Amino acid sequence: AQKITQTQPGMFVQEKEAVTLDCTYDTSDQSYGLFWYKQPSSGEMIFLIYQGSYDEQNATEGRYSLNFQKARKSANLVISASQLGDSAMYFCAMRDLNPGNTPLVFGKGTRLSVIA
Amino acid sequence: DAGVIQSPRHEVTEMGQEVTLRCKPISGHNSLFWYRQTMMRGLELLIYFNNNVPIDDSGMPEDRFSAKMPNASFSTLKIQRTQQEDSAVYLCASSLADEQFFGPGTRLTVL
Numbered sequence A: 001a002q003k004i005t006q007t008q009p010g011m012f013v014q015e016k017e018a019v020t021l022d023c024t025y026d027t028s029d030q031s032y033g034l035f036w037y038k039q040p041s042s043g044e045m046i047f048l049i050y051q052g053s054y055d056e057q058n059a060t061e062g063r064y065s066l067n068f069q070k071a072r073k074s075a076n077l078v079i080s081a082s083q084l085g086d087s088a089m090y091f092c093a094m095r096d097l098n099p100g101n102t103p104l105v106f107g108k109g110t111r112l113s114v115i116a
Numbered sequence B: 001d002a003g004v005i006q007s008p009r010h011e012v013t014e015m016g017q018e019v020t021l022r023c024k025p026i027s028g029h030n031s032l033f034w035y036r037q038t039m040m041r042g043l044e045l046l047i048y049f050n051n052n053v054p055i056d057d058s059g060m061p062e063d064r065f066s067a068k069m070p071n072a073s074f075s076t077l078k079i080q081r082t083q084q085e086d087s088a089v090y091l092c093a094s095s096l097a098d099e100q101f102f103g104p105g106t107r108l109t110v111l
Helices: none
Strands: A003-005 A010-014 A019-021 A024-026 A032-039 A046-052 A064-069 A074-079 A088-096 A110-115 B005-007 B010-013 B019-024 B031-038 B042-050 B053-056 B065-071 B074-079 B088-095 B100-102 B106-110
Touching: A003 A088, A010 A019, A019 A110, A024 A074, A032 A064, A032 A074, A046 A064, A046 A074, A046 B100, A074 A088, B005 B088, B010 B019, B019 B088, B019 B106, B031 B074, B042 B065, B042 B074, B053 B065, B074 B088
Parallel strands: A010 A110, B010 B106
Antiparallel strands: A003 A024, A019 A074, A032 A046, A032 A088, A064 A074, A088 A110, B005 B019, B019 B074, B031 B042, B031 B088, B042 B053, B065 B074, B088 B100, B088 B106
């Protein structure tokens, strides 16, 4: 079974600063994907970034980067130059990549508040 | 391009009534997922389809819940004899490759 653990229920960050949201995972699968989603107060889940278990380089998407440490089973999200619009819930998720499309398993989320 | 479309966005019903939630996946996507989100339990998978075929419905809480995908562009989630514990946000997602893309969700309130 897969499990995602997000130990930070809430985080605060000053505008323009960088912030790291923690995520650890547990799985017996050899091939898996790690995902981060943002959920603003409107409720929509917005895909941010993806890392495959066999990817050697850490994924980056604009101001988002995923710090993937396979041996530690961690997949932390780093947001650089925080903006007020980054205030939201952030969910770490994973899924088995074999076979085909499989459901996501989510962590409980971290609420990020960006302070002006 | 249109994203995942869900309707209604909000649904208020009384206990014992039946509700049907609708989802239109992104065109060309071959997998569709229904998730439920509550404060207590977080995000949970209810059921998912690959190529319109239900693959895993073990997350469906009770026989009161049923889901269909009659074609590649439409899915429904029906809840019969609604109970207060069914109050939640129901999220639909579709996928072709690695990422899943979510709709805006349906917030169901059972009075």
